[in-house]
Each structure stands twice: as structure tokens, then as C-alpha cells.
Amino acid sequence: MHTVAVLALDQVIPFDLSAPIDTFTWARLPDGRTPYRIRVCSPTPEVTAGHFALRAPHGLDALADADTIILPGTADPTVPLPPGVAQAVCEAAATGTRIASICVGAFIFAATGLLDGQRATTHWIAAADLSAMYPKVTVDPNVLYVDNGQFLTSAGASAAMDMCLHMIRNDYGSAVAAHAARMSVMPLEREGGQAQFILHPQPPAPAGATLEPLLHWMEENAERDLTLDDIAAHAGTSARTLNRRFREQTGTTPLQWLHRARVRRAQHLLENTDRAVEHIAHQAGFGSSTAFRDRFKRVVGISPQAYRRAFRTRGAADRGGATRTSRKTVDQ
Template sequence: MHTIAILALEQVIPFDLSTPIEVFSRTRLPDGRPGYQVRVCAERPEVDAGAFTLRAPWGLEALRTADTIIVPGTADPALPLSPVVRDALRAAAANGTRMASICTGTFPLAATGLLDGLRATTHWSAADLLAAAHPDIEVDPDVLYVDNGQILTSAGAAAGLDLCLHMIRRDYGSAVAADAARLSVMPLEREGGQAQFIVHKHAPAPQGSTLEPLLTWLQDNLGSELALIDIAAHAGTSTRTLMRRFREQTGTTPLQWLHRARVRQAQHLLETTHHSVERIGAQVGFGSPTAFRDRFKKTTGVSPHAYRRAFS
């Protein structure tokens, strides 16, 4: 039987904690035997879980004998990691224990240094904070989870369920994982990644940027066919200078910014109107329905039709 140790840190998010408990505890092998033994552990007997106080039956000694350690999310990603917990996680990793995080649980896992040089994800709203705090980690905010072999990370709370099902499939195969998915009323694999949920509220340029007037003009002209030379002409500069300023102030190119703004507007129209996909694509400035579908899926991870089904 595979042993799962779920590490409850201070300000643990209850849903992130309960998801792996529920999924792994109910997993059954073809002969009816349980696939996992689940142990909830913590540095101290009682843990603040926001609306209630959690009493953990196990201490950190449970980490030494676990086959897998799961770190749920915490309400405060910036909360310092206890040196005792850090050392315990490092020691377990050195012994080959599989490590996984759910949502902002990536932050305490990152604080151990175990994610340095690896690709990882977390909730999209905390991805920039993770990248800034841990520049040695390749942060991917678009996916539901990342599997590096021994160390795995997942996005928001629901993506933690995707990750749990993925680990069950790794451990016992697709049939057992499919049964676990059915018990959770969940597909074994969800279409798309985290990108479809990301909300881009503002243009990615610092306040007071010299590009603000140009960005406003671009936003007002999403439906027009604009080439790089057209944008440079409106800005009164060369294409080379425009590219340099854009990268310096927004971190992207003018056309990439424009494509992203068009997709963002298309998302709004898919959510709030009954217009056809073809009409929306033309309305936001894509030259053909095929170009619109390709760009939309590349940006969000799902087709316009799938996005509408999920969010309209």
C-alpha cells in the first residue's frame, strides 16, 4: 500500500487539504483493497485553518516513512517556512520521496530549494509572485499541473484534484484512476489548462508609461487589421525603436500585445453574447475564423466553443 503524508502548514487552505484526503482515501484497487494510506501531519498538534483549528494526528515523523508528501496551499504564500519543516522536506526528497504541491503549496515547496532549476506552476494569481520570489524556478502559469518526476506542482484547488488523479494513474494505471475520477464526478483529464481562467485586467505596462497613449489606441482599434508598420507610424517612430520600447515597458512585442488584447475581448464576447464564433473573430480583428481559433486556443488552451460552454 502506498503511504501519503499530507503536510498541514499554518493557514492551510481547507479545500486544498481535504481534496487529497478524499481522493486517495477512496481509491480502491481492482481486488477491492485500498490503494493508499493517508496521514495528515504537522509540525505542531494544532494548525490554523482559518474558519477552524485542525488537529493533526501525526507529527513530522510521518514524512520519513511516506511514499508521497503533499503540501496543500496556504492563505498567505509569503508565510516563512519553518526551518524544521524545511529540513524535513529536504531529507525526505533526498531519500527519493515523491513531493507534490497544491495551489500556493508551491511556495513552501519552493522555499526548500527543491524546485530550483525546475518548471513549476501555482495558482495563476500568484504566479508572478512565485517567479519574483524564486527566479531559479521556471514558472508556468498556463497549465493545471507540472510533473517533473519526483516533484510535482499544481495550480488552483481544483487542479489539485487533476494532479491527484494523475498520480493515481502513475501508481496504479488508468483503470484505477478512472474509478477514482468517477467517484469524484470528475473527468480523468480536463480539456485545456489554467490559461483559460486567467483574468488580464490591465495592459501589461507600468503606470505612466510613454506607451499608454499607444496602448489606448490599440485597444480602441482591435477590429482593424494592423501591421507592425501601421503601429509604428501611429507612434511616430521606427519599427525598430517601437519594438525596443515595447519590450522594455511591456515585456512583449506590439503584435503579441495586440493578439492578447484581441483574445481578451473575444473572451468577453463569448461570455456575454450569442454572436457566432466567426462574427466574434472578425469583430476583434482576426482576418479569418481559422486564424481566430488557432490564436484563441494557443492563448487559452481551449477552443472558442469550449470556452463558451464553460463560461457563458
């Protein structure tokens, strides 16, 4: 039987803790046997987990004979590791134990030094902090999970289940993983390289920024074939001066900002209308459907059709853009 040790540190995120336990528990061999033994471990007898306290039946010594160690995230992943945690995880790794992190559990993983020189992921909202804290780790915020062989990292909540199903499939085959997926009400087919569904907001301008009226005008006219000279003329300044002011106040260029505005408009139309992709490309201000598909995939990470399937508002009909926006950021 394969032993999975889930390491719970104080302030552990409840779903990060329950996702691997539930997914591995649902796995069944063809003869009905459970292939995984789950152990919840902690350096202390009790840890906080959101609105409740959790008593862990096993200590750090249980990591030594685990086949897989799962590192869930904590409410503050920047807190230094408790004494003995890094040593216990590293000693297990030295014997070949598979180690996987969930969401911001990647910070715990990186703190052990085991991810140095490795590619890893975490929830997109924490990716920049992970990269800044651990520059030796190559952080990829655009995937669901990364499998380096012995070491795996995943993004947010649902991506953790994707990663666990991936491990079950590697351990016992697709049939066993498919059963666990059905019982977890999860699709089996999502691969690790699929993009995280990230909401890409406009780079904000500081309160009272002089560009604020211009930004509103650009967003209202995003469907037009605006050039840098057109925008500069409306602002009453030179293109060079406009570029400088944009970088100072938004951190990007006018045309990059405009492209992002068009993608956001396209996201709204894909979520809330039945219009064809070609129609949306024109309405959002892209010169062609080919240019639209290319830009959308580069910014969002998936094709417009895949985005629509994932985020389509249930029962939405084309009401000329009058439907309620249901833009979502999925916690993957």
C-alpha cells in the same frame, strides 16, 4: 497500503488541504478496499486553516515512512519554513518518497531546494513571484500540473485534483482513478499539459495617463484592420514616439495591446453568443479564422472551441452582444 502524508503548516489553505484528502479517500480497489492511508502532519499540534483551527494528529516524524507527501499552500507562502520542515521533507525525498505540492505549496517545495533545476508550476497569479524568489526553478505558469517523476507540482484548486487523479492512475490504474474521479465529480481526462484558464487583462495604464483616450479608441475600433501608422495618426504623433509612450505607460507596444483587446472581445463572444468561430474572428478584428485560432491559442493557451466549452454561459443565446458577461478566472 500506500501512505499519503498531507503536511499542514500554519495558515494552510483549507481547500488545498481537503482536495488531496478527499480525492485519495474516494479511491477504491476492485475488491472494494481503500488503497490509501491518509495522515495529516504538522510541526505543531494545531494550525490555523482559514476560519477555523485544525489539530494535526501526526508530527513531522510521520513523513519518514510516507509513500507520498503532499504540500498544500498557505495564506502567505513567502513566510520562512518552520524549523525542521525542510529537513524532514528532504530526508523523505532521499529515500524515494514521492512529493507533490498544491497551488502555492510550490513555494514550500522550492524552499527545501528540491525543485532546483526542475520544471514546476503553481497558480498563474503567483508564478512570477515563485520564479523571482527561486530563480533555480523553471516555472511554467501555463499548465495544470508538472510530473517530474518523484516530484510533482500543481496549479490551483481543481488542478490539484487533476494531479491527485494522475497519481492514483499511476499507482493503481485507470479504473481505480476513474472511480475516484466519478466520486469527486471530476473529469479524468484532463492532462497536466493542458493550459491553466487565465484571464489575460489589458496592461493597465497609470491613472491619468496621457494614452487613456487613445486606449479607449483602440478598444472601440479593435475590429478594424488598424496599423501602427493608423494608431499614430489618430494620436497625432509619430509611430516611433507612440511606441515609446506605450512602453512607458503600459509596458507593451500598441499592436500587442490591440491584439490583446481583440482576444478579450473574442473571449466575451465565445462565452456569451452562439456565433460561429469564423464570425467571431471577423467581429473581433482578426484577418482570418486561421489567424484568430493561432493568436487565441497563443494568448489563452487553448483553442477557441475548447474555451467556449469550458466557459460558455449556461443558457446564453445570441442577443447581439447584449448578454451579461460572465468572464471567469478559474482557480486551477
